[in-house]
Amino acid sequence: MINDINDTNLNKIFSFKIWPTIERYYSEDSTWGVYVFKTNDEIPGTINQFDYDEENNIMSNVHFSSLIGKMQKLVLNTEYSIKAKFIHNKKFGYQYETIMVEQKVPKTPEDQSVFLQSISTTNQAKVLLDIYPNIVEDVIAGTDNVNLNLTKGIKEFTWNGIKQKILENYILSDLLVMLIPLGISYSKIKRLLNGEPNPQILKQRLLDDPYIISELDNISFKQADQIAIKINPDFLISKTRTIAFLKSHLQKIGNDEGHTWVNFDVLEHAILENIIECKDLYNEIIEEQKEFSTFLYIENDKVGLKYYHDIELNIFEIINKLANSRPLEISQENIDRGIEKSEKDQQFKFTEEQIQVLNNITKSNFNVLVGAAGTGKSSLARGILNIYRQAGYMIGCAALSAKAAKRIIETTGQNATTIHRLLGAKNFTEFEYSKDNRLPQEVLFLDEVSMDNIYILNKFLSAVDNNAKVILCGDIKQLPPINAGNPFKDIIDHKEFQINELTIIMRQALKSGIVVDATKIRSGENPINKYSYKEVHGENEDLIYMFRDNAEELNSIAIKSYLKAVEQDGIDNVVLLVPRKNNCTNCTKRMNAAIQDLILPDEKCFIEYGKNKYKKGAKIIHRVNNAEKGVYNGDIGFITDIINDVTYINYQGNIIEYEKEELKEIDLAYAMTVHLAQGSEYDTSVIVLDTSHFMLLSNQFLYTALTRAKKRALLLSMPYAFKKSLDEDKSTRNTWMKYFE
Numbered sequence: 178m179i180n181d182i183n184d185t186n187l188n189k190i191f192s193f194k195i196w197p198t199i200e201r202y203y204s205e206d207s208t209w210g211v212y213v214f215k216t217n218d219e220i221p222g223t224i225n226q227f228d229y230d231e232e233n234n235i236m237s238n239v240h241f242s243s244l245i246g247k248m249q250k251l252v253l254n255t256e257y258s259i260k261a262k263f264i265h266n267k268k269f270g271y272q273y274e275t276i277m278v279e280q281k282v283p284k285t286p287e288d289q290s291v292f293l294q295s296i297s298t299t300n301q302a303k304v305l306l307d308i309y310p311n312i313v314e315d316v317i318a319g320t321d322n323v324n325l326n327l328t329k330g331i332k333e334f335t336w337n338g339i340k341q342k343i344l345e346n347y348i349l350s351d352l353l354v355m356l357i358p359l360g361i362s363y364s365k366i367k368r369l370l371n372g373e374p375n376p377q378i379l380k381q382r383l384l385d386d387p388y389i390i391s392e393l394d395n396i397s398f399k400q401a402d403q404i405a406i407k408i409n410p411d412f413l414i415s416k417t418r419t420i421a422f423l424k425s426h427l428q429k430i431g432n433d434e435g436h437t438w439v440n441f442d443v444l445e446h447a448i449l450e451n452i453i454e455c456k457d458l459y460n461e462i463i464e465e466q467k468e469f470s471t472f473l474y475i476e477n478d479k480v481g482l483k484y485y486h487d488i489e490l491n492i493f494e495i496i497n498k499l500a501n502s503r504p505l506e507i508s509q510e511n512i513d514r515g516i517e518k519s520e521k522d523q524q525f526k527f528t529e530e531q532i533q534v535l536n537n538i539t540k541s542n543f544n545v546l547v548g549a550a551g552t553g554k555s556s557l558a559r560g561i562l563n564i565y566r567q568a569g570y571m572i573g574c575a576a577l578s579a580k581a582a583k584r585i586i587e588t589t590g591q592n593a594t595t596i597h598r599l600l601g602a603k604n605f606t607e608f609e610y611s612k613d614n615r616l617p618q619e620v621l622f623l624d625e626v627s628m629d630n631i632y633i634l635n636k637f638l639s640a641v642d643n644n645a646k647v648i649l650c651g652d653i654k655q656l657p658p659i660n661a662g663n664p665f666k667d668i669i670d671h672k673e674f675q676i677n678e679l680t681i682i683m684r685q686a687l688k689s690g691i692v693v694d695a696t697k698i699r700s701g702e703n704p705i706n707k708y709s710y711k712e713v714h715g716e717n718e719d720l721i722y723m724f725r726d727n728a729e730e731l732n733s734i735a736i737k738s739y740l741k742a743v744e745q746d747g748i749d750n751v752v753l754l755v756p757r758k759n760n761c762t763n764c765t766k767r768m769n770a771a772i773q774d775l776i777l778p779d780e781k782c783f784i785e786y787g788k789n790k791y792k793k794g795a796k797i798i799h800r801v802n803n804a805e806k807g808v809y810n811g812d813i814g815f816i817t818d819i820i821n822d823v824t825y826i827n828y829q830g831n832i833i834e835y836e837k838e839e840l841k842e843i844d845l846a847y848a849m850t851v852h853l854a855q856g857s858e859y860d861t862s863v864i865v866l867d868t869s870h871f872m873l874l875s876n877q878f879l880y881t882a883l884t885r886a887k888k889r890a891l892l893l894s895m896p897y898a899f900k901k902s903l904d905e906d907k908s909t910r911n912t913w914m915k916y917f918e
Contacts, residue, residue, distance in 0.1 A: 690715020
């Protein structure tokens with residue numbers, strides 16, 4: 178019998194107590210769940226049944242229904258207080274949609290036993306309660322002090338798992354009560370706990386400064402501000418709010434635009450536009466920061482985060498020390514033997530310009546090697562490393578991306594790795610090698626340095642030994658780094674350091690349409706006379722232009738051309754390059770999904786994560802640094818199997834397991850943005866430009882895209898998009914390094 182199905186109750190909110198009996202579905206990723214529950218409360222839409230309590234030999238009339246929505250993972254047969262909306266679903270009938278789910282803290286020995294048995298074994302629950310009868314309450318209060326020598330069968334790993342489940346179910350539910358009504362989801366609360374694992378401390382921190390919520394990805398200051406004022410309206414006019422805005426706004430400018438400082442008028446305009454109530458407090462804070470800098474650095478009309486200034490100053494000071502230190506000892510014999518070996522390996526002689534650079538680089542412990550595509554930077558790198566290898570020095574080579582590191586190995590024969598691997602990354606901010614534990618290598622070669630923002634270059638240089646030799650190599654006309662600063666350009670512009678620029682394009686490179694046209698584009702010259710249906714450039718006929726007026730037509734040609742190139746060169750040696758990841762016809766998300774279906778049309782084994790589908794056999798790229806797994810941003814692999822929501826990915830013989838929620842760390846890797854492919858080279862590149870990419874286009878962008886191809890490039894574009902790509906990138910980054918003497 179269904180209890181009170183009067184539709185006037187639909188969409189009303191009810192409060193009641195439940196005991197979940199069946200978990201029909203729960204996703205840790207989305208925190209969406211479906212549970213069957215029983216309740217003793219008279220609420221509409223429930224099914225009445227008799228329930229027999231074996232322990233007390235009692236038959237009672239209880240009510241059953243379904244609870245759906247976002248919530249923490251519920252423990253079966255445990256009491257919860259619920260606030261939920263009564264709804265009707267055409268397929269599933271009457272249900273309750275969660276608004277609030279709060280768990281009762283078990284205090285009696287019986288309640289604690291029931292709960293512990295739900296998250297551990299019966300024996301483990303008994304062992305814990307026999308020695309610590311109030312263990313659940315103690316964990317919640319933070320007063321637990323378990324002696325694992327007394328807990329038979331329960332050692333550190335098992336106990337940590339039990340303790341974590343207690344915290345997640347009880348103290349976490351306290352945070353849920355506070356934050357979910359304010360729009361902070363369960364998954365975001367769990368991410369906050371990653372930064373502060375003690376929920377009680379986190380709760381107090383949130384009450385003191387709810388703006389720490391903006392530390393989460395995808396939470397803007399505006400969202401955090403709304404939440405903070407709901408928690409405490411007094412924050413509307415407060416220094417806490419003003420400081421939070423200043424930090425958030427300046428960090429956003431750094432990450433989005435690359436600037437590490439702005440003029441005061443820019444900042445004042447932002448204050449008036451976003452937190453006008455705090456204008457007077459802003460002026461007060463600025464005066465305080467001028468006198469005693471704690472989080473801002475101010476110089477004349479410039480203001481930025483002190484954090485940025487300190488990083489850039491540290492980079493400059495390290496470089497200065499290296500440049501003024503005594504150069505590593507190297508004999509002319511070592512130089513001659515290194516050059517001789519390199520020329521033998523590459524089967525051609527160095528030019529006079531290159532010989533001069535090779536000799537210059539031995540004269541200082543800090544050097545920059547810069548040059549356009551085709552000028553022989555890779556050959557010079559081989560020569561430099563051979564010189565110091567001949568002298569018996571310990572050498573380390575690295576680049577930001579895995580593909581760029583692999584290219585160092587291919588072109589120099591010297592082992593290389595990502596910067597994060599070289600430094601022994603433990604997580605995003607911690608490294609094995611640092612200023613307190615210096616790298617052992619005596620010669621360090623860093624390639625594609627134009628990709629490196631101030632964060633990673635600072636980590637690298639801080640870990641270099643004071644007497645080591647550093648060579649930074651790159652092409653200043655490629656895209657600037659993602660996030661704050663542009664240190665490679667700043668170092669070159671400073672003109673106080675040993676800058677070695679290669680200017681002459683190698684004879685063999687002049688046969689390449691890719692190199693010749695890229696050189697023209699680099700200097701702002703248009704290599705196209707007429708925007709025709711198809712045009713082939715270069716003595717090697719290695720660059721093809723095709724112009725169309727329709728984005729869908731470009732998409733179709735690009736995917737067909739990509740698949741044809743894969744047949745010829747192999748899937749590892751071809752890339753499809755576009756400017757954008759999302760929200761247009763020619764974006765990586767749409768193109769990757771289409772290519773995966775065409776390459777693996779009959780594959781039935783797949784896994785879905787959010788809106789993404791990954792098939793067995795798919796080519797993927799790892800997008801973050803995961804030191805625990807031993808995979809880093811830019812590593813390419815293939816899915817070898819998917820079993821019980823565990824995905825197995827092969828990275829060049831290294832099989833890594835991914836739980837479903839860890840799939841947020843990967844993307845399909847057939848199509849990439851030019852930013853992501855920077856530092857890599859492929860036999861064949863297919864490049865697509867249309868007018869929806871307008872804001873991203875510049876000659877830096879087009880030059881970087883073209884120079885990803887070693888043997889063949891196909892550039893598909895709308896005429897107007899190509900013209901826009903020839904515009905010089907006039908956006909300059911305001912950085913403190915310009916002002917260091």
